[in-house]
Amino acid sequence: MANGSRSMKPGEIVLPLALGQFVASFAATNMNVAISTIAADIGTTVIGIQTTITLFTLVMASLMIPCSKLTDIWGRKACFVTGLVIYGTGALLASSAPGQGLLTFGYSVLEGVGSALLIPPIYILVTVVFADLGTRAKYFGVVSGAGGLGAAAGPLIGGLITSGVGWRASFLLQVLIVVWIIVLARRIDDPPRTGRRPRFDVPGALLSVLGLFCVVFGVLLTGNYGWFAARKDFSIGGTVVIPAGGVSPVWPFIGLGVVVLAVFAWHIRARERAGRDPLVSASLFRDRASNLGLLTQSVQWFVLQGSFFVLSVFLQQVRGDNAIQTGLELLPATIGILISSAAAERLARRHSQRRLIRSGFVTTIAGIALLLALVRDDSGFLSSVPGLFLLGAGVGVMLTASVNLVQSTAPEQAQGDISGVSRSVSNLGSSLGTALAGSVLLGAAHPGGTPFALALGTLGLVAVLGLVAAILIPRGPVSATGTPPAPRASTD
Template sequence: MNRWKPLVVLGTAQFLMVLDASVMNVSISQLVEDFDTEVTAIQAVITLYTLVMAAFMLTGGRIGDMFGRRRVFVVGLMVYAVGSGLTAVAPTVGVLALGWSVIEGLGAALVLPALAALVAGSYHGRDRAVAYGVIGGLAGAGIAVGPLLGGWVTTYLTWRLVFAGEVVLVVLILFLMGWVPGQAPPDRRPRLDVPGVVLSAAGLAVMVLAVLQSGTWGWVKPRNPPFTVLGFAPTLFAVALGGALIYAFCVHERRREDKGLDPLVSLALFDNRTLRAGLVTLFNQNTVLLGLFFVIPLYLQVVQGLDAFETGLRLLPVSVTMLAASMSGSLLLRFASPRTIARTGLLVLVAATLWLIAAIGPELRGGSFAGAMALLGAGMGMLASQLGNTVQSSVRQEERSEAGGLQYTAQNLGSSVGTALIGAILIGALASSVTTRIEDDPRVSAAVAEQTAVRVEAGVSFVPADDVATALAARPEVPPQEASALVESYRDAQIDGLKAAVLACTGITAGALLFTRRLPSARPPTDTRGAPGTGE
């Protein structure tokens, strides 16, 4: 039993890292109301949280190499607690973004690479597969508990209590840190590649920001951008700039390696095909997961009018099956290889998203929606049970911290892109559908249709249809019959936008199958004698 004590501490930290993100997703409507803002502002805060983690995860992994993973794990938890405390008392969206998105994000960027390396160093053989299955399962537990706990607290108390509770949980983890084995000090302390940090963080930030704003700016034709480039929307130019910065980062890293200097990350790791396949699959998994977990609460709360607790109850099937499938990872390995399990998980996800598209409608079909959610969780859990162990087992012991940084960079970059891209597709499809439906509706005059098109072109928000009705009632120049038609078109367009967003998730999932060929095709050895390591 003592050999699993480190997993208790590390697993609790993993649970903590995913808890508040799922709380935020079910609390979107309440956050919009509390801070008197729009859905897009909260979307930006959620995206910024995962973006900060993605941008600085490689840096966190390198700092772990420099000062010791266990020590950096502890410092990261302290930073995370500071961010949680500030979030709990945030008076404005700006302070919310500072506390949650920035400070908590930086703390997580220190914690997670160290966590991945500490798990890999504490267990071997099948015990390591079990440990990563448990870590994946506890991530699923965070997703399971988050919507329900966050929904209940948000509805009947306040979402701020969740973040106050996180501070208490960090104190508990720190109290139990004696259970986590120490590590031998490095023979040579590497230096931090500051230019590499700046280039990688800036490149990722610019690209994700462009995707996030694409619904407002437009992709090619300007919609409502702060500026244009040669008459075009700045979105693609910003994506290209971000790509150029990442390319410059790669050139810089190769030059440092050629000179014998310490890179932020060794690009030679990407020659490892198994590692590469695991990272791409992790990226795609989190793009779909966070994209759906942004869109589905909007459907339940904005379209169906459910409160945060009711939303959490509707998300419970995905949480339960994800937890069960994640925890079954070691058992699944007795019958199939990691590649087979991952491919099966992706196929299950494709089926789940197609089922979800059929279940989404003006009226909530409870049974069908719950079935789609349960299937979605099963697919996600199968992936979660394998990918962490695949990444860490594909590299040498001295490369684990770098691999952990890459692992969580891929996950959080996927989360950022998922929230930004799927949210942008939702808003873009909503705007397109509203305009088309109103233009084709004979009940709406040409003058009103033209005015509406101009307003939609300037930007459209995903708000309850009743809010649209209230706004139109205050405009005497719009006749009641036409106002009713406009509200009906907006309500139908919301469903169109939601289905388009979920369909995009289907496409991303299907595309991920192309990158699984290099995942391990053999089952791991059956030796179960793994013992805690002493070198990590």
């Protein structure tokens, strides 16, 4: 452990961090199974609730980098606890919402802001508290496993609570968990930051928020408008801006986002050259291992969330499963994630992060291949078990190894920067995976057979591209402490 935290037990640090990641991941997926119930209860439409869910993703993804920078100014523990308070307040308001307005403010805005504040400190604290790479991998495995469990179990837990008690109880459960985490977090000893506190780059924050918002919003529009030709009129304020059949509004938004992010990149370089504090140091993007690690992170979340979406749609619309049955059928993937995450420390001590990421992609691709080979419209539950388990196990290995690689390439003073960028690319990957899979399945009259195979095959192709990126990661990257990553790190 870091010098300032020797008196602390690892569990006192890691348990609240893992629970924080769990509740944030849970919030991102549990609403999906209660859309119709919530819409009927508060007198709105299914589209209205879907918009609320989309806005949560937008707020969280857009604010991740600026909120991560605040950890350098306010402190990691302070940001973590502040994020929990905002998140818990949002969940409490959402649980009592009489209409869509308060639900959107509580869930989309406050829970989105809270998630953006509390998630980056989780990964920063694990990095700065645990200097040894193997130990760090162990606790990244715990955190990643908690995140995977929250994302995978969200539909199942949400379905059970909605069916048995009501959708409002799901938000109250989040409030109780948040209160528990805040109590546990009192014992976290945040190692003091070395050097002066940076100034907050307001213009850079605005540019990053606008750029990421436009890119993620454009990606999320694919479900309604498609990737190429607009499936229906795109209107703003009642005025048709793009008629049906015209170019999809996806591309104008993504194009605008890319332009704004290019201006953001120019801004941080200019600010750094002038000796002023940028929102994110441009030097982070000059490290080949870090850049390729970030790319593999994005692909991992792309494949994981895309696969869960494809299988959820297939099981509910083709097999006729309800939310609870769907959650149970996805359980093998959750078990795979938990087992591989639990083995993270042992794997990190025996193999380089590069090798683990490559092995994870190979295992994930094998899982997708088994799903394509065995799962049919009329096949039974067992047909999906081998593929889902390998998919989960492969992703679990990669999630821990990629996070460990990326976080360990940055020195302690840049942990806030790299954590924000890391979480942003992961969110972007999740959005892209769901959007791409959704554009293939939701446009089909029957989301089984060929559309199902096409969607899964596309995800498999993206996983192959991730494997290529993993192969290109340079050998034997050194951790931020200057210690070689593992005793046999160079024996790839």
